[in-house]
Amino acid sequence: MxxxxxxxxxxxxxxxxxxxxxxxxxxxxxxxxxxxxxxxxxxxxxxxxxxxxxxxxxxxxxxxxxxxxxxxxxxxxxxxxxxxxxxxxxxxxxxxxxxxxxxxxxxxxxxxxxxxxxxxxxxxxxxxxxxxxxxxxxxxxxxxxxxxxxxxxxxxxxxxxxxxxxxxxxxxxxxxxxxxxxxxxxxxxxxxxxxxxxxxxxxxxxxxxxxxxxxxxxxxxxxxxxxxxxxxxxxxxxxxxxxxxxxxxxxxxxxxxxxxxGAGFLATRPGPAEGRLATAGALAWRLQRGTLLGWSLGFLIGGLVFGGMVEGAADIVGDNERAREIFERMGGQSALTDAFLATMVSLFGMIAALYAVGSVLRPHGEETSGRAEPLLAGALGRLRWAAGHLVIAFGGSALILALAGLGLALSYGHDLGPILGAALVQLPAVWALAGLAVLLWGALPRAAAAAWGAAGLCLALGWVGPALGLPRAVLDLSPFGHLPKLPGPAVDWPPVLVLTALAAALTAAGLAGLRRRDVTG
Known part of the structure; x- marks a missing residue:
């Protein structure tokens, strides 16, 4: 049957x-x-x-x-x-x-x-x-x-x-x-x-x-x-x-x-008879370049679309003070237009975390499919193999956020510098979640999928938390809740530096776990 x-x-x-x-x-x-x-x-x-x-x-x-x-x-x-x-x-x-x-x-x-x-x-x-x-x-x-x-x-x-x-x-x-x-x-x-x-x-x-x-x-x-x-x-x-x-x-x-x-109607094209990828980084780029291109185009188009909505931001709240408070809670205490822009770049940051987590977990998929074992059976070390994917995950998240900021600035007709800075200030929170994904993959590979749950929770808290009036302590469970709300006020550097250090520590701990455990997890 x-x-x-x-x-x-x-x-x-x-x-x-x-x-x-x-x-x-x-x-x-x-x-x-x-x-x-x-x-x-x-x-x-x-x-x-x-x-x-x-x-x-x-x-x-x-x-x-x-x-x-x-x-x-x-x-x-x-x-x-x-x-x-x-x-x-x-x-x-x-x-x-x-x-x-x-x-x-x-x-x-x-x-x-x-x-x-x-x-x-x-x-x-x-x-x-x-x-x-x-x-x-x-x-x-x-x-x-x-x-x-x-x-x-x-x-x-x-x-x-x-x-x-x-x-x-x-x-x-x-x-x-x-x-x-x-x-x-x-x-x-x-x-x-x-x-x-x-x-x-x-x-x-x-x-x-x-x-x-x-x-x-x-x-x-x-x-x-x-x-x-x-x-x-x-x-x-x-x-x-x-x-x-x-x-x-x-x-x-x-x-x-x-x-x-195991087969598909769009069969994968066979590679050349002789290998052309000389390094682990080149292989990681070959595996992830299509995904990065798709995210880059999506963020650029998204920035252009949302930038065109900035002028209508004031119509969202009109004279309703409660609505204004919610918008400012999401985007900061500055002018409403800046608050709208801050809300948009924060949303892009939370979505960029999904890209970063997926990119970090790509080598985990290579592990579970059995493709990583032949690579690591030779002279290629685990850290060098992982480094190629992590460079794309951390660097790619910076690229797509920069493109979102560029799209916002072009569509809104605003100076590029402040909006680009507002977009890039999301990186420490994005990298913190990426670092958590590295830690889970490296030390607890069976629980690696929990990184998706963490990123999804942060997205939910940032998206609907302010509108639902959640307490500040709950909103602060997300690393994005600690970032300065730009453009507008001056940059509050301590949270930015702390989150960056946390991302580095989580990544280092994850790589240390990867060195000690079996490749198959």
């Missing part, structure tokens, strides 16, 4: 992700569900909410970032403020889960071993999709339960829209996994599609105030917006989402049935 062993593989996947799936579900669902409380504190009257809805709908920059406001009720504002980003986060979590239990299992050779037993051909893909379905169902349940007080129908529509978007990209990841021979490339392709979907939605919403643009309808992220939770729900849009899920899943199953385990 083609589905033989599905139950066992599903239980195995859920066991392996017993921490990751609940954390993602709580972060995504909790962020959306808790939005009602924070917005109610800011806009307590119907008149204030109506004024906010009118000003946001009239502002093309804010429509590009959040989408149009379809309803001025408290639930409608939650759907506007948190719906799009909740859908994006659900999509990110879903693609990670699916690739982890499909292409990554094949790349490491574990799937071939399992397939030698009583496991059907469709069982691994089905187990991965069921794990993603469990994640998105949990997100939808948390959102629905948390917002039920604002209207049961709207809460259910928003929960299904966010969870459905997650499943659209779960099946997109399943499809990408059939074409590539690399888990990293499968994630990259799906993430690129997600980025394109967000850009299409942003461009469409910037051009029209009612979400009617063709570009918005071409984006699965835009479909979640068009469900219009808490604003005369369009339930039929959920049918469009379900159709996309079924179509992509069917295509993934059809392709999986026609290829060998």
């Amino acid at each position: 083609s589905l033989a062993g599905t139950g066992t593989l599903t239980r195995l996947a859920l066991r392996r992700d017993r921490l990751m799936i609940p954390v993602w579900a709580l972060v995504v669902g909790g962020m959306v569900a808790s939005g009602a409380g924070s917005l109610e504190g800011l806009y307590g009257t119907a008149a204030e909410r109506a004024e906010l809805a009118a000003s946001m709908t009239a502002n093309s920059s804010m429509r590009a970032l959040y989408g149009p406001v379809f309803g001025d009720s408290l639930g409608g504002l939650v759907a506007w403020r948190f719906g799009t980003f909740g859908a994006v986060l659900a999509a990110v979590a879903s693609l990670i889960v699916v690739v982890r239990h499909t292409r990554e299992e094949e790349e490491t050779g574990r799937q071939e071993m399992l397939s030698a037993g009583a496991v059907g051909r469709r069982a691994p893909l089905t187990a991965a999709l069921l794990a993603a379905l469990g994640l998105n169902a949990a997100v939808a349940l948390i959102v629905t339960a948390g917002l039920a007080g604002q209207g049961a129908a709207g809460a259910l529509a928003l929960g299904l829209a966010i969870g459905g978007t997650g499943m659209v990209f779960a099946t997109a990841a399943a499809l990408a996994a059939q074409f590539t021979e690399s888990a990293r490339l499968a994630k990259g392709l799906t993430a690129a599609v997600l980025g394109l979907a967000f850009v299409l939605r942003a461009a469409g919403d910037a051009g029209t105030s009612d979400g009617s643009s063709v570009l918005t309808w071409l984006s699965p992220v835009g479909w979640a917006e068009h469900v219009r939770a808490f604003a005369d729900e369009r339930w039929w849009v959920l049918v469009l989402i379900a159709a996309a899920v079924l179509l992509q899943a069917s295509a993934a199953y059809a392709l999986a049935a026609r290829r060998d385990v």
Whole structure:
């Protein structure tokens, strides 16, 4: 039977992700569900909410970032403020889960071993999709339960829209996994599609105030917006989402049935007969250059997009002092425009930490796949092998942040120096998280994936923590909470130097652990 062993593989996947799936579900669902409380504190009257809805709908920059406001009720504002980003986060979590239990299992050779037993051909893909379905169902349940007080129908529509978007990209990841021979490339392709979907939605919403643009309808992220939770729900849009899920899943199953385990329809080109990579650093560059190029382009484009929104920053808060306090809490106590810029560069910094952690953990993937052992069996030392990847991780994070600052400055029309400095001051926090990843990989390789959790927690704290009014002590759990909020005030050097020293210490400890342990972990 083609589905033989599905139950066992599903239980195995859920066991392996017993921490990751609940954390993602709580972060995504909790962020959306808790939005009602924070917005109610800011806009307590119907008149204030109506004024906010009118000003946001009239502002093309804010429509590009959040989408149009379809309803001025408290639930409608939650759907506007948190719906799009909740859908994006659900999509990110879903693609990670699916690739982890499909292409990554094949790349490491574990799937071939399992397939030698009583496991059907469709069982691994089905187990991965069921794990993603469990994640998105949990997100939808948390959102629905948390917002039920604002209207049961709207809460259910928003929960299904966010969870459905997650499943659209779960099946997109399943499809990408059939074409590539690399888990990293499968994630990259799906993430690129997600980025394109967000850009299409942003461009469409910037051009029209009612979400009617063709570009918005071409984006699965835009479909979640068009469900219009808490604003005369369009339930039929959920049918469009379900159709996309079924179509992509069917295509993934059809392709999986026609290829060998471990193979992909986009076969890797064989290298030259004689090796051209003379050093470990050159090999690391060859392995990571595509990823760095993708991140560089994404950060440059992101800087250009967000720089164009700076002039509309004041419209976000108007005369609302509570909203102004939140913005300044995220971006500092300087002028509102500087606070907006500081918020943007901080967001870029937290996302750059994801690149740094992934780049640091790339040699860990080489280890688990068995490709590192032949290299280290010769004269190549462990530290020299690791150094090539770490140079790209630490240097690459500086490059992408510099490009984000360049994009912000060019689009906003501001002097490059202050904005570039504001972007680069994020590096000590980025490097601290990268150093933690080095420590976990070097000393505790089985716990290396926890570095992703640390980076995700910092992103969640920096993104929604100020809006939720979390205590300063909680926000300070993130290294980004200790950085000066630039541009604007003078640089507070002690936290910058302490974080830099911490990053160096963590990296040194991780490399010391790598020298002592077995290569296979």
